Amino acid sequence: MSNVNTASDSQLLSDSPTDVLDIRPEMGVLSALQHLNYKVWYALAEFVDNSVQSALDNIEALRSLHGADYRVKVEIEVDHTPGHQRLVIRDNAAGIARRDYSRAFRLASVPLNATGLSEFGMGMKTAGCWLSDSWEVRSSAINEPEEGRVIFDVKAIISQDKATLCPIVGVMQPQKHYTEITLYKLRHDLSGSRTIGKIRLSLGDIFRSFLRSGFLELTYDNQAIKYTEPAPLRAQFVTKPGAQPSGPLITWQRCIDLNLSRGVRVHGMMGLLATGSTTRAGFALMRRGRLIRGADGETFRPSEIFGNSNSFKYQRLYGELTLDGVPVSHTKDDFALESFELELIDALKEAADAEEMPLLRQAENFRATVAGRQRIDVADAAAATTIEEVSKNPKALERRDDDGDNGQLLDGPSPAIQPVSLGDGQLVTSDAEVTTPHVREQSRTFIVDGEQWTIAIHFRDDPAVGDWIDVKESLPGTAERLITIAFGLAHPFVQRFAKPDSSDLELLVRLACAIGIAEITARMTGISKAGHFRRTVNKLLRDAMSRA
Numbered sequence: 062m063s064n065v066n067t068a069s070d071s072q073l074l075s076d077s078p079t080d081v082l083d084i085r086p087e088m089g090v091l092s093a094l095q096h097l098n099y100k101v102w103y104a105l106a107e108f109v110d111n112s113v114q115s116a117l118d119n120i121e122a123l124r125s126l127h128g129a130d131y132r133v134k135v136e137i138e139v140d141h142t143p144g145h146q147r148l149v150i151r152d153n154a155a156g157i158a159r160r161d162y163s164r165a166f167r168l169a170s171v172p173l174n175a176t177g178l179s180e181f182g183m184g185m186k187t188a189g190c191w192l193s194d195s196w197e198v199r200s201s202a203i204n205e206p207e208e209g210r211v212i213f214d215v216k217a218i219i220s221q222d223k224a225t226l227c228p229i230v231g232v233m234q235p236q237k238h239y240t241e242i243t244l245y246k247l248r249h250d251l252s253g254s255r256t257i258g259k260i261r262l263s264l265g266d267i268f269r270s271f272l273r274s275g276f277l278e279l280t281y282d283n284q285a286i287k288y289t290e291p292a293p294l295r296a297q298f299v300t301k302p303g304a305q306p307s308g309p310l311i312t313w314q315r316c317i318d319l320n321l322s323r324g325v326r327v328h329g330m331m332g333l334l335a336t337g338s339t340t341r342a343g344f345a346l347m348r349r350g351r352l353i354r355g356a357d358g359e360t361f362r363p364s365e366i367f368g369n370s371n372s373f374k375y376q377r378l379y380g381e382l383t384l385d386g387v388p389v390s391h392t393k394d395d396f397a398l399e400s401f402e403l404e405l406i407d408a409l410k411e412a413a414d415a416e417e418m419p420l421l422r423q424a425e426n427f428r429a430t431v432a433g434r435q436r437i438d439v440a441d442a443a444a445a446t447t448i449e450e451v452s453k454n455p456k457a458l459e460r461r462d463d464d465g466d467n468g469q470l471l472d473g474p475s476p477a478i479q480p481v482s483l484g485d486g487q488l489v490t491s492d493a494e495v496t497t498p499h500v501r502e503q504s505r506t507f508i509v510d511g512e513q514w515t516i517a518i519h520f521r522d523d524p525a526v527g528d529w530i531d532v533k534e535s536l537p538g539t540a541e542r543l544i545t546i547a548f549g550l551a552h553p554f555v556q557r558f559a560k561p562d563s564s565d566l567e568l569l570v571r572l573a574c575a576i577g578i579a580e581i582t583a584r585m586t587g588i589s590k591a592g593h594f595r596r597t598v599n600k601l602l603r604d605a606m607s608r609a
Contacts, residue, residue, distance in 0.1 A: 099191050101249055101256065102263035102356055103394045105150070107184035108242060109135050109268060110351065110393070112152035113277055114178040115240070119155035122203050126236065134278045141252040148192065148251065151241040156202035157209065162228060166198075166211060178351055183391050185242070190215055193244035203238035207231065254453045261286055263356040269381075270350040291341050291379060294333040298419075299426035306427075315418045317382075319408050324386045325401065331380030331413055333424055336442040342376050343367070344409070346396055347383040354395050363402075366410045366421070374424040378413065437501055437522045440550055443567035444503040444518040447574050451516060452505040506541070513541035518574060522550040528599045529554055532577045532592065534584075546577035553607035 116123060116133035124131045133154050140147040157165050165185070189196045194215045201208040208231045250256065261281050269288040271277035279286040293314040297306030314332030321327060334342060343360025346353050354361055360379075367375045384405075388397045398405060414421040504517035529552045535543035548570060549555065559565040576595055583591040 099188075099392060100263075100357070100394070101192075101251060102260050102267065103392060104188040104191055105137060105260065105264065106267050106351075106393070107188040108137075108150045109264070109277075109279065110178040110184055112150075112154045112240065113268075113271060115152070115154035115156070116276075117177060119203060123155060123238075126203065132276060132278050135280070136283075137279075137281045139251050139282055143252070146247040146251060148244040148247055149241065151239060153239055156205070156238045156240055157198070157200040158202040159205060159207070159209075162209060162211075166213075176349075178349060180389075180393075184393075187392065189213060189242070189244060192249060193247050195246055196242065196244040198240065198242050200240040201233040201237050204235050206233060206235050208233040208237075254455075257282070258449075258453050259357055265289075266345070266356045267352040269352060270347070291338075292335040294335045294377070294423075294427070296423075296427060298423060300422075302426050304426065311418070313418065313420060313423055315415075315420070317412045319412065321401075321404055321408055323401070325405075326385040327382055327405065327408065328385075329380060329382040331378070331382070331409075331420060333377045333420055333427075334379050336439050337373070337376035338442065339370070339376055340446075342379045344380040344382050347381060348385075348387075348389060348396075351393075353384075353389050353393060356394075363406045363409075365406050366413060372425075373427075374421055377424045377427075378420060382409075437520060437550055440520055440548070440566045440570060441501045441503065443570045444501070444520065444548075446567065447571050448503050448505050448516060448518050451574065451578070452507045455507050455509045455514075502545075509542075515541055515543045516574075516578070517543070517545045518570065519545050519547040520550050521547060526551065527603065528552070529602050530573045530576060530595060530599065532580050532595060534581060544577070544581055546574055548573050552603070554602040557607050 112135045113133055116131075120131075133152060135150065135152045138149045138151075140149075185198075190213075195213070197210060197212040199208060199210045209228045210231070211228050251260070261284065264279060264281065265272065265286045265288040268277055268279060268286070272279065272286065272288045293312055295310055295312050297310060298308050299306050312332075314330060316328075316330055318328040319326065329347065331344070340358035343355065343358075343362035345355030346361050362375065367378060369375065384396060387401065389395065390397060410421075501520040502517050504515055506513060506515045508514070526547075526549045528547075529549050531547040531549075533545040533547070535541070555566075555569060559569055576598065580591045580595055
């Protein structure tokens with residue numbers, strides 16, 4: 062399958078894809094690419110970069126053919142068959158032109174336009190070799206009557222030390238334009254639900270600008286990739302911890318535009334999150350409309366600005382900043398800040414606490430006054446992240462009868478527990494959020510052991526609710542198993558020990574969720590009086606462990 066040509070390394074290339082392709086430098090470099098400290102989403106982003114840049118470079122021709130509403134569409138599909146995973150990336154961009162074949166497949170051959178997303182001439186080759194030992198590219202360029210196909214067999218290329226490849230050429234209609242890249246025998250597992258979730262989230266982060274504008278339509282396994290804008294805090298200014306808010310309501314978000322030394326410009330937005338988050342806070346660093354640092358929660362968060370990980374600033378300050386004039390790594394997953402970093406940090410710190418909008422002071426002081434409705438907003442966000450993580454790992458909920466538990470077993474089926482009503486007599490059976498004056502709910506539906514489950518985390522910010530946690534389960538024989546875990550947000554234990562920020566509340570929400578699910582799975586295995594543990598916890602927390 063290698064299609065490695067035996068032509069001399071010194072053979073000259075022409076503009077025709079029917080000639081051999083020189084893919085120097087030394088072939089041992091291809092082996093080294095397989096050992097890069099890479100992440101899957103950054104590797105996939107290289108292919109998307111090429112598609113978007115191809116469309117941008119040929120936008121007039123594409124819109125002339127398809128109209129002004131042309132959008133570049135990139136589809137990423139994975140065959141998850143164990144042992145036979147296959148990855149396919151296809152687009153409707155302008156394709157690889159005949160004149161560009163030799164450059165496109167030669168390592169480190171810089172493109173003619175190096176001011177866009179495709180900058181180093183490394184992306185497709187680096188990502189392809191990192192992901193797979195065997196991959197191929199099929200492409201038809203706009204206004205050209207041919208389809209070219211190149212097969213890249215890394216092991217064969219290295220073992221034979223050949224520096225040329227032979228394209229396979231077929232006839233194609235000039236109006237057809239696309240590129241399809243297929244990678245076989247993947248070297249990295251893309252099948253885990255957690256991995257898939259991270260890929261989707263990170264690709265949305267990386268290409269947020271193009272997704273926002275609608276220019277890019279990106280899917281992963283037939284699911285559209287989207288970017289969700291974080292909501293900025295809207296509140297009165299708090300001058301010091303414990304002080305009453307004063308003045309008009311302010312949307313805590315501001316634009317910045319800083320000119321630094323060596324021709325570096327930093328511009329964009331910084332602000333405070335409406336709901337604190339350890340993953341969404343921090344500065345996302347952009348370049349040329351594309352995220353460089355900040356995917357998967359790995360934002361730029363220097364301690365000089367954000368403080369320690371348990372500080373209020375760390376969980377609420379965020380921003381989206383474009384850095385012009387700062388080089389990036391060839392894998393485009395970080396900036397080469399080096400000695401420039403200290404100057405950047407100082408400038409950002411000054412901007413974040415400027416008198417016209419003192420973000421740092423508000424982040425520190427506002428959290429001391431958050432209560433009531435804002436507390437339930439924070440808890441609601443914590444519930445969303447908690448239940449999302451549960452839905453990504455359904456195997457943890459599967460029935461296990463051999464876990465060594467010696468609890469008393471029932472002779473008959475597990476007892477039915479009446480389902481909880483959400484105020485209108487209806488049960489949530491899909492992703493949803495229900496809001497009443499004192500109730501919020503986050504739910505997810507997924508498959509466990511071949512059965513459809515819906516787990517809902519249900520909040521009540523009502524001191525009349527005596528229990529910290531309650532668990533309800535749907536009647537046997539229903540189409541799906543509905544489990545509602547009710548959490549008392551006004552419970553004295555929560556009020557005393559959970560500061561009104563996401564880290565404290567999320568800890569308690571996750572613990573409550575774990576207790577509730579453990580009770581249900583214990584009952585499924587036949588353990589008698591599985592709710593006794595929860596009821597004892599509720600009594601202890603209210604009567605003995607909530608006191609000063």
